[in-house]
Amino acid sequence: MAYSEKVIDHYSNPRNIGTLDKSSNAVGTGLVGAPECGDVMRLQIEVDDATGTIRDAKFKTFGCGSAIASSSLATEWLKGKTIDDAMNIDNMDIVEELALPPVKIHCSVLAEDAIKAAINDYRVKNGLPAIEKI
Amino acid sequence: MLNLPIYLDNNATTPLDPRVLEAMMPYLTNNFGNAASRSHSFGWAAEEAVDYAREQIANLIGANPKEIIFTSGATESDNLALKGVFEMYAQKGKHIITLNTEHKAVLDACKHLEKLGAEVTYLSVGEDGLLNLADLEAAMRPDTILVSVMYGNNEIGVIQPIREISAIAHKYGALFMTDATQAVGKIPVDVNADGIDLMAFSAHKMYGPKGVGALYVRRKNPRVKVTAQMDGGGHERGMRSGTLNVPGIVGLGKACEICQQDMEADTKRIVAMRDRLETELLKIEEAYLNGSKEHRLPHVANISFKYVEGEGLMMGVKDLAVSSGSACTSASLEPSYVLKNLGLDDELAHSSLRFGLSRFTKDEEIDYAIEHVKEAVHKLREMSPLWEMFKEGIDLKTIEWSEH
Numbered sequence: 001m002a003y004s005e006k007v008i009d010h011y012s013n014p015r016n017i018g019t020l021d022k023s024s025n026a027v028g029t030g031l032v033g034a035p036e037c038g039d040v041m042r043l044q045i046e047v048d049d050a051t052g053t054i055r056d057a058k059f060k061t062f063g064c065g066s067a068i069a070s071s072s073l074a075t076e077w078l079k080g081k082t083i084d085d086a087m088n089i090d091n092m093d094i095v096e097e098l099a100l101p102p103v104k105i106h107c108s109v110l111a112e113d114a115i116k117a118a119i120n121d122y123r124v125k126n127g128l129p130a131i132e133k134i
Numbered sequence: 135m136l137n138l139p140i141y142l143d144n145n146a147t148t149p150l151d152p153r154v155l156e157a158m159m160p161y162l163t164n165n166f167g168n169a170a171s172r173s174h175s176f177g178w179a180a181e182e183a184v185d186y187a188r189e190q191i192a193n194l195i196g197a198n199p200k201e202i203i204f205t206s207g208a209t210e211s212d213n214l215a216l217k218g219v220f221e222m223y224a225q226k227g228k229h230i231i232t233l234n235t236e237h238k239a240v241l242d243a244c245k246h247l248e249k250l251g252a253e254v255t256y257l258s259v260g261e262d263g264l265l266n267l268a269d270l271e272a273a274m275r276p277d278t279i280l281v282s283v284m285y286g287n288n289e290i291g292v293i294q295p296i297r298e299i300s301a302i303a304h305k306y307g308a309l310f311m312t313d314a315t316q317a318v319g320k321i322p323v324d325v326n327a328d329g330i331d332l333m334a335f336s337a338h339k340m341y342g343p344k345g346v347g348a349l350y351v352r353r354k355n356p357r358v359k360v361t362a363q364m365d366g367g368g369h370e371r372g373m374r375s376g377t378l379n380v381p382g383i384v385g386l387g388k389a390c391e392i393c394q395q396d397m398e399a400d401t402k403r404i405v406a407m408r409d410r411l412e413t414e415l416l417k418i419e420e421a422y423l424n425g426s427k428e429h430r431l432p433h434v435a436n437i438s439f440k441y442v443e444g445e446g447l448m449m450g451v452k453d454l455a456v457s458s459g460s461a462c463t464s465a466s467l468e469p470s471y472v473l474k475n476l477g478l479d480d481e482l483a484h485s486s487l488r489f490g491l492s493r494f495t496k497d498e499e500i501d502y503a504i505e506h507v508k509e510a511v512h513k514l515r516e517m518s519p520l521w522e523m524f525k526e527g528i529d530l531k532t533i534e535w536s537e538h
Contacts, residue, residue: 036480
């Protein structure tokens with residue numbers, strides 16, 4: 001199975017690898033997946049409290065090339081979005097952008113889950129109710 | 135001069151040795167006869183070539199040429215042995231014993247036989263991959279007709295105590311069969327000294343062509359018979375019908391001859407390279423060798439790099455052809471059952487790479503592999519949340535993971 005050029009690009013030059021201070025109230029952390037499934041993604045956002053805009057996004061991923069690329073792409077898309085807009089990122093957008101084959105669709109689902117988990121972590125920390133997945 | 139990509143997946147298949155190709159060429163061109171044609175010189179030439187190959191093969195494994203049954207490969211040989219014995223010895227019993235780390239050709243043939251009324255015991259192995267002989271002895275029953283244990287494992291290279299296992303099988307009146315696909319041609323295998331009654335092996339794992347293999351079927355002490363699973367012209371003493379693959383068989387014969395001649399020298403070189411690769415890679419923090427270090431085929435090293443996922447790692451060493459126990463490399467999304475059956479945590483099974491060397495592997499290729507695997511492991515750990523947690527002293531088992 002060959003990887004698409006975009007997957008290879010994100011894998012070789014991952015954007016926004018790193019760690020934000022998870023104890024900060026401005027930071028939301030989403031940790032999804034499980035080591036025994038072979039995929040774990042941790043996605044973090046730092047939100048500007050006044051505007052609700054995502055100032056920074058970081059990720060670390062244990063997984064295959066497609067999982068790494070999905071989370072790397074997600075951090076790119078998150079930066080500059082409001083948390084409300086970010087909630088609308090759909091896994092199929094990731095599938096399309098990275099040209100993921102059917103066996104790798106779960107990587108994009110995981111990235112979407114990580115985004116939503118990070119936003120909800122931020123919301124709960126700041127006294128807002130968590131939003132259920134639509 | 136290093137040519138990329140580098141092939142280190144010789145447990146999957148080996149390149150064809152040029153000497154083997156040379157031996158095969160006449161039988162792919164002018165000598166095209168059917169070995170079963172008794173009425174003309176084309177047939178005689180083919181038959182002569184097949185007989186010669188049978189001798190070359192028998193010599194390598196200490197057998198009589200008449201005990202070699204040609205097949206399309208080890209999968210067919212495994213199927214013929216298991217199904218053929220079950221059918222032939224149905225009167226005697228219906229119990230078969232095997233291991234849960236066997237190749238799928240054995241496991242799935244056993245599953246098939248279970249549907250036909252067989253009772254199969256799948257023994258577990260220790261964390262070193264070795265069968266505990268006391269477990270085998272305890273599993274033996276009066277109606278056990280066959281014990282099937284692979285010689286050397288395809289994923290971790292572990293060599294089972296074949297002589298002890300066959301002795302136990304025989305003590306209880308059962309036949310002993312072994313899938314020796316990874317062992318024949320790589321280490322000394324002797325059907326008499328090892329007490330083997332049936333043995334499956336294949337040409338393409340020992341520098342021969344694909345699509346040809348053999349089943350050794352003992353003719354004396356005891357005389358073993360298998361019921362044919364392919365009906366037709368009654369070739370191969372009635373055990374396997376079908377026109378013989380003459381060029382393939384000539385290739386298998388030549389491959390066996392070369393392995394016999396060169397085994398000592400090849401093994402010495404391959405072991406030195408394998409050990410160097412392994413020693414260097416095990417210097418990486420949290421890297422573990424899978425399977426017994428001591429009882430192992432000379433050309434295999436299976437190593438888990440904890441907190442790094444195998445397929446992601448393979449992508450990082452794209453000019454290195456290796457394989458992984460990672461789920462992502464298979465359609466099932468399940469990690470290697472062999473590694474899981476060693477009792478490895480799933481995450482370690484997902485993190486494994488298998489290196490398989492050959493007589494054509496060069497020292498420079500090992501240098502390249504060491505350097506690039508180290509680099510890729512380092513790079514991927516920098517982006518692994520699990521590595522970060524490990525470094526912070528967090529026990530991953532205490533985390534509630536959201537399984538998907």
